[in-house]
Amino acid sequence: MFSKACEYGIRASTYIALQSLEGRRVSLKEIADKIDSPVAFTAKILQLLSKNNIVDSQKGAYGGFEINRKQMDILKLSDIVDAIDGDTIYAGCGLGLKECNSDKPCPVHDKFVDIRNNLKQMLENTSLFEMTVGLAVGLTYLKQ
């Protein structure tokens, strides 16, 4: 569904948000450890998220990553996915046709439109804060 990069990106954002709720700025090392992802690869993804204003980064000693409380409400899962994987999940034909639309649909066009709309709605309606609260109260997890 998502690329590995995107999976790591979502997990990283969620962990950063969780710690930011407690006023803690977190380092790359801690993030990679807590979400069980390769450190250097995660660094690249965090750079991307930082450039896309998904996370705030602070260089230097006592630096790290954080996300402010207001952003957690504003940021939706779709924003993170867009930043890393683009809109290929919603947009584009399920069978890979260059141009596929209601005028000239592929054999599964209509059925995919439904599924994709559901997915898009879900991603656009799920805030980062929402994902984080479950973690905060111990109902959900970021690694096994």
Added chain:
Amino acid sequence: MFSKACEYGIRASTYIALQSLEGRRVSLKEIADKIDSPVAFTAKILQLLSKNNIVDSQKGAYGGFEINRKQMDILKLSDIVDAIDGDTIYAGCGLGLKECNSDKPCPVHDKFVDIRNNLKQMLENTSLFEMTVGLAVGLTYLKQ
């Protein structure tokens, strides 16, 4: 959503089914041309589909690929996807966690379960014949 291989596989199966409705067995070359896919790569995918009894293949002169009419009703989109991409779309965690279930869910587990169930239902309820009839009457397309 699907791999390129799977996209080609679905398009190929649909085209073969369409021609089989008219009693025509079709060659690899014709398939690749009509679904706009790389010939040699499509050959590999057809081998896989043949081994998985999705399509029938006939070697030698006047050989090619076909799918019998009964199979078109029995074969679901999910069978083709399973044969090529496996069950990674339904199964497996949306965030890539090794073990993610209702006991120890990731932050988006419940929301993904819904989406994935919808997708699974759709794939399992869509027969190859159903995909083919639209093509046959010129309502749907496999290239452009």
Added chain:
DNA sequence: ATTAAATAGGACAAAAATATCCGATTTACA
């Protein structure tokens, strides 16, 4: 000022997915 700790970013490496090439085998027909 110096130092230690942190992100930034470029270059490189490995693995997986996508794609190609070519010879072996099979088959129908002349």
Added chain:
DNA sequence: TGTAAATCGGATATTTTTGTCCTATTTAAT
């Protein structure tokens, strides 16, 4: 029986994704 047309299957090549390594830069504290 020979030949042309077709799939089969192994080896190889290319591209993309995933992952690593190393140096530069930034920053806070001493």
